[in-house]
Amino acid sequence: MGGGSLGQGIRGTPFSKLASLCAELEGTSGRREKVRLLGEFLRGLGDREAIPAISLLSGRALRGSGLRALGVGFRTIQRAMERAGRGQAALLGGSPTISEVFEALREAASASGEGSMGRRERLLAGLLGRMGPIERGYFVRMLLGETRIGVVEGMALEAIALAAGVDARAAKRAYALLGDLGEVARRALGAGAEGLWGIDITPFRPILPMLADVASDPASALAEHGGKSALEFKLDGARVQIHKRGDAIRIYSRRLSDVTDSLPDVVDLASSGICPEEAVLDGEVVAIGGDGRPLPFQTLMERFKRVHDVGRMIERIPLRLFLFDAIFVNGQSLIDRPYERRREILEECCSRDLLVERAIASGAAEVESFLKRAMEEGHEGIVAKSLHGPYSPGTRSRDWLKIKPSRTLDLAIVAAEWGHGRRSGWLSNYHLAARDPRTGGFSIVGKTFKGLTDEEFEEMTKRLLGDRISESGRVVKVKPSVVVEVAFDEVQRSPVYASGFALRFARIIRVRDDKDPSECDTLDRIEEIYEEQLKRKGRPNP
DNA sequence: GGAGAGGCATC
DNA sequence: CTCGGAA
DNA sequence: TTCCGAGGATGCCTCTCC
Numbered sequence: 001m002g003g004g005s006l007g008q009g010i011r012g013t014p015f016s017k018l019a020s021l022c023a024e025l026e027g028t029s030g031r032r033e034k035v036r037l038l039g040e041f042l043r044g045l046g047d048r049e050a051i052p053a054i055s056l057l058s059g060r061a062l063r064g065s066g067l068r069a070l071g072v073g074f075r076t077i078q079r080a081m082e083r084a085g086r087g088q089a090a091l092l093g094g095s096p097t098i099s100e101v102f103e104a105l106r107e108a109a110s111a112s113g114e115g116s117m118g119r120r121e122r123l124l125a126g127l128l129g130r131m132g133p134i135e136r137g138y139f140v141r142m143l144l145g146e147t148r149i150g151v152v153e154g155m156a157l158e159a160i161a162l163a164a165g166v167d168a169r170a171a172k173r174a175y176a177l178l179g180d181l182g183e184v185a186r187r188a189l190g191a192g193a194e195g196l197w198g199i200d201i202t203p204f205r206p207i208l209p210m211l212a213d214v215a216s217d218p219a220s221a222l223a224e225h226g227g228k229s230a231l232e233f234k235l236d237g238a239r240v241q242i243h244k245r246g247d248a249i250r251i252y253s254r255r256l257s258d259v260t261d262s263l264p265d266v267v268d269l270a271s272s273g274i275c276p277e278e279a280v281l282d283g284e285v286v287a288i289g290g291d292g293r294p295l296p297f298q299t300l301m302e303r304f305k306r307v308h309d310v311g312r313m314i315e316r317i318p319l320r321l322f323l324f325d326a327i328f329v330n331g332q333s334l335i336d337r338p339y340e341r342r343r344e345i346l347e348e349c350c351s352r353d354l355l356v357e358r359a360i361a362s363g364a365a366e367v368e369s370f371l372k373r374a375m376e377e378g379h380e381g382i383v384a385k386s387l388h389g390p391y392s393p394g395t396r397s398r399d400w401l402k403i404k405p406s407r408t409l410d411l412a413i414v415a416a417e418w419g420h421g422r423r424s425g426w427l428s429n430y431h432l433a434a435r436d437p438r439t440g441g442f443s444i445v446g447k448t449f450k451g452l453t454d455e456e457f458e459e460m461t462k463r464l465l466g467d468r469i470s471e472s473g474r475v476v477k478v479k480p481s482v483v484v485e486v487a488f489d490e491v492q493r494s495p496v497y498a499s500g501f502a503l504r505f506a507r508i509i510r511v512r513d514d515k516d517p518s519e520c521d522t523l524d525r526i527e528e529i530y531e532e533q534l535k536r537k538g539r540p541n542p
Numbered sequence: 543g544g545a546g547a548g549g550c551a552t553c
Numbered sequence: 554c555t556c557g558g559a560a
Numbered sequence: 561t562t563c564c565g566a567g568g569a570t571g572c573c574t575c576t577c578c
Contacts, residue, residue, distance in 0.1 A: 029559080029560080030560075031559085031560055031562095031563080032560090069549080069550065069551095070549090071548090071549065071550090071574080071575095072548095072549085073548060073549050073550090074548085074549095075547075075548055075549090076548075076549090112574080112575090113574090113575085114575075114576090115575090115576095116574085116575070117548095117574095117575060117576070118576095146565080148564095148565070148566095150563090150564065150565085151564090152563075152564065152565085153563085153564095154562070154563050154564080155563080155564090214555085236553085237552095237553090238551095238552060238553075239552090239553095253551080253552075254551090254552075254553090255551075255552090257551080297552085297553065297570085298569090298570065298571075300552085300553095301551090301552060301553085301570065301571050301572080302571065302572080304551085304552065304571085304572090305550090305551060305552075305571085305572060305573085306571090306572065306573090307572085307573075308572085308573085395562095396562085398561095417567095419566070419567090420565095420566075420567085421565070421566065422558090422565070422566070423565095423566060423567090428566075428567085429566090429567065429568085446568075446569075447567085447568060447569090448555090448567085448568065449555095449556090449566060449567050449568070450555050450556045450557085450566085450567080450568080451555085451556065451557085452556090452557085453557065453558090454557080454558075487555095489553095489554085489555095492569065492570075493570095494569075494570085495569095495570080495571090496569080496570090497569095502568090502569055502570085503568090503569085504553080504554085504568085504569065504570090505553085505554060505555060505568075505569090506555090506568070506569095507555055507556065507568090508556095
């Protein structure tokens with residue numbers, strides 16, 4: 001790959017070309033065609049502009065490539081738009097180049113301290129003022145981290161591979177090991193396939209964690225693994241990757257941010273409990289109550305990314321570390337070894353009290369009883385793992401299958417919101433309410449947009465509009481008349497809903513045409529479920 | 543010095 | 554995190 | 561199968577405003 005491309009001269013490629021590409025990608029449905037369009041565009045740009053372009057384009061990459069935490073959201077953009085509309089920014093010259101846009105965002109991201117919001121607003125306004133309406137539209141979507149043009153990690157990687165003339169598998173592997181699209185683009189274009197294949201796992205360079213897929217039930221999970229699975233408790237905490245070399249320990253979150261400073265107690269546990277000179281281990285951090293039972297996820301979150309008062313909170317909310325995989329030990333990557341072998345190595349690497357509870361099962365009854373035990377002890381469920389599977393960084397694999405029981409409630413829809421994107425024109429997000437026996441009215445316990453098919457959304461929209469009471473902004477209030485059966489994983493305490501409760505991971509299972517709103521579940525029932533959860537989990541200290 | 547808004551991370 | 558749609 | 565985009569609740573952080 002050469003340097004700049006032909007014909008753009010010293011100014012570089014205008015951002016408007018990138019916007020046109022977005023429009024083209026958005027209008028293209030074929031996957032291969034998208035990859036080709038983007039790949040050729042990147043190739044035409046050359047190294048220096050391709051990296052900013054890929055960072056801007058793929059929404060999420062913007063957060064991962066030197067632009068972590070831009071600090072700009074809907075509100076800030078709105079203000080910048082107003083400023084651009086008022087201002088004389090248009091005098092400042094024509095359409096900005098891709099590089100100019102990228103550099104301005106980099107500057108906006110690095111602004112901090114007093115006056116930084118104003119600085120960000122001015123930077124954005126300066127760019128917006130030089131853009132036409134189409135450019136502005138895509139630019140805003142890039143800022144929000146959601147370009148919605150059907151190109152995210154997967155296709156972006158294929159396009160990078162195409163532009164660099166390397167195997168897409170090399171790019172995908174590199175992404176899994178680096179966790180950063182911009183960095184993959186840089187290496188692919190700079191060093192080619194060798195540069196990508198040469199990337200290795202090494203302490204203090206976190207990799208994307210392997211993810212579990214969903215099992216429909218215990219028996220089918222077992223069947224998918226050939227009749228025999230390893231079972232592990234699925235802990236309700238936060239994923240962590242522990243890196244160690246000598247005395248040095250660093251802890252990375254699921255999205256690879258360094259959370260070491262928030263977790264000094266976990267660092268201590270790792271220091272004393274992990275023995276190899278070098279190690280990269282996978283696990284979960286959980287909050288633990290006085291009785292040794294896991295505390296609600298909400299309680300863990302009071303600790304997880306905290307940077308103030310960490311010392312004081314260590315005493316109030318102690319954490320424990322549970323490890324379940326070994327990724328790298330003493331110079332050796334273990335990701336291609338089978339699960340069974342990795343688990344053996346893990347057991348040699350750390351003390352017993354750091355190991356997640358595990359069993360081997362070859363019958364559905366064993367799976368059921370292990371699941372029952374996990375739930376009784378206050379955990380989220382279990383994960384069934386194929387004994388032979390490799391560790392596949394960054395991929396959701398059926399070698400790991402999560403099994404989480406859920407409950408259901410019958411709730412009334414009391415309001416709905418107009419959807420965006422492919423859901424525009426439909427009421428797609430429903431406010432769910434339980435009956436409040438004290439007032440005789442309905443009290444909201446959460447919202448959901450999940451579970452209906454396109455066809456059902458269409459029909460539900462019509463039904464709800466028939467019950468419409470009032471409308472303000474995107475929200476349409478309706479008379480409670482539709483009852484839906486809602487599945488959820490847990491009842492949480494809510495600081496925002498007047499009911500005091502919120503459902504975690506609520507999704508609609510079916511419409512209960514056979515039920516009247518007067519027959520739906522009550523707030524008392526929800527409180528009962530919450531109390532029941534707390535019997536299995538530890539109770540958070542006040 | 544505290545409250546509130548906005549943004550980002552976890553699930 | 555969950556779910557449905559599309560390739 | 562894999563990828564994408566529709567959007568959920570929550571808690572902490574930073575910055576601005578009063």
